[in-house]
Amino acid sequence: MDKHNDEEIRGDTVELDSDPQAPKVYRIQAIPSKGLGVVAAIDLAPGDLIIVESPLFLFRPEGAMIYKDLLQRAFDKLDDGKKEAFMKLDNAHPETEYPPLVGIFNTNAYDVQKSDHADSDVDSPYIAVFNDISRINHSCSPNTIRLWRASSSTMHISACRAIPAGTELTTHYRDPLLPSSDRGASLLAIYKFVCACPACLNPTASDKARLRLQQSRGRLADVAAWARAAPPSPEFLADTLELLGLVQEEGLESQHVYGRVLRHLMCMSYVMGEGDGMAEGYEGYRRMLRAWRLANGAEEEEVERVEQADVEMMRAAISRRNTDS
Numbered sequence: 530m531d532k533h534n535d536e537e538i539r540g541d542t543v544e545l546d547s548d549p550q551a552p553k554v555y556r557i558q559a560i561p562s563k564g565l566g567v568v569a570a571i572d573l574a575p576g577d578l579i580i581v582e583s584p585l586f587l588f589r590p591e592g593a594m595i596y597k598d599l600l601q602r603a604f605d606k607l608d609d610g611k612k613e614a615f616m617k618l619d620n621a622h623p624e625t626e627y628p629p630l631v632g633i634f635n636t637n638a639y640d641v642q643k644s645d646h647a648d649s650d651v652d653s654p655y656i657a658v659f660n661d662i663s664r665i666n667h668s669c670s671p672n673t674i675r676l677w678r679a680s681s682s683t684m685h686i687s688a689c690r691a692i693p694a695g696t697e698l699t700t701h702y703r704d705p706l707l708p709s710s711d712r713g714a715s716l717l718a719i720y721k722f723v724c725a726c727p728a729c730l731n732p733t734a735s736d737k738a739r740l741r742l743q744q745s746r747g748r749l750a751d752v753a754a755w756a757r758a759a760p761p762s763p764e765f766l767a768d769t770l771e772l773l774g775l776v777q778e779e780g781l782e783s784q785h786v787y788g789r790v791l792r793h794l795m796c797m798s799y800v801m802g803e804g805d806g807m808a809e810g811y812e813g814y815r816r817m818l819r820a821w822r823l824a825n826g827a828e829e830e831e832v833e834r835v836e837q838a839d840v841e842m843m844r845a846a847i848s849r850r851n852t853d854s
């Protein structure tokens with residue numbers, strides 16, 4: 530087991546009614562103390578697409594109708610195969626006031642937007658349950674990125690760091706940048722488990738690191754802010770390298786802060802050349818950022834376009850610096 534709980538899992542695959550056409554880069558099997566889970570069947574590199582899946586059940590809570598009645602009506606419209614697959618999913622609330630339908634739904638559902646823009650306020654959220662993706666267990670240091678594509682109504686799961694074959698795939702059910710006590714309370718209330726990931730077991734240092742990453746979001750928003758007066762100050766460079774270390778130490782490559790840190794370091798290494806404590810250099814950071822952008826749904830051409838725009842901005846910064854000196 531490594532520092533993020535990326536566990537190597539052995540054991541037999543569980544046969545579910547998965548899409549037979551889907552390339553089997555993953556398998557579903559029993560995971561100690563977590564029920565079933567999803568495991569990488571091959572070595573995966575950052576940015577690799579692992580699962581593309583349409584929901585078994587896509588549901589939109591609306592109006593003042595009673596949730597459970599609305600859910601029952603939507604469920605009744607499913608074909609028998611989907612009904613059966615849905616009823617086989619995990620239920621974290623088997624002995625509560627909820628009927629099984631609601632219990633299974635609450636255990637396995639993800640909020641998704643009808644529009645590709647997560648902050649769009651014109652589209653009310655849908656809730657989606659999946660045959661395979663709903664088998665992915667939670668980690669506060671997940672090794673995958675989950676992306677809903679409204680244009681195709683499919684959920685995409687990609688690797689956000691290297692995942693060796695046999696490692697359990699994980700996603701986050703709650704924002705990993707929240708304090709551990711908030712994450713833990715919500716995971717226990719809704720999913721009925723106590724998270725035993727390293728960040729939850731030793732929360733003091735982890736909470737501090739995550740708060741620092743969360744607070745850096747604004748400071749990292751704009752590369753142009755330092756590029757205008759390139760090069761960046763030594764303090765800003767040291768701070769950005771420290772943030773990268775925190776992301777990697779905490780296993781938060783799935784988060785937006787990672788993309789922002791990589792973009793700054795890529796641009797800094799372009800302006801300053803290699804060295805200065807930067808482990809990767811321009812090509813290295815460019816490769817890492819590219820993988821992160823692809824995993825977050827960017828198309829190849831779009832990635833090339835934004836890379837080119839950054840190079841042009843950096844060239845202008847260098848030529849300004851040369852003119853000024």
Ligand SMILES: C[S@@+](CC[C@H](N)C(=O)[O-])C[C@H]1O[C@@H](n2cnc3c(N)ncnc32)[C@H](O)[C@@H]1O
Pocket residue numbers: 562563564565566618619620621636637663664665666667668719720721722723724725
């Ligand atoms: C969406 S389901 C995940 C798949 C589930 N393990 C199964 O057997 O189908 C959510 C449930 O999985 C279990 N689970 C998920 N992540 C876990 C974790 N990190 N530790 C322990 N149990 C976990 C909990 O029982 C939770 O209610």
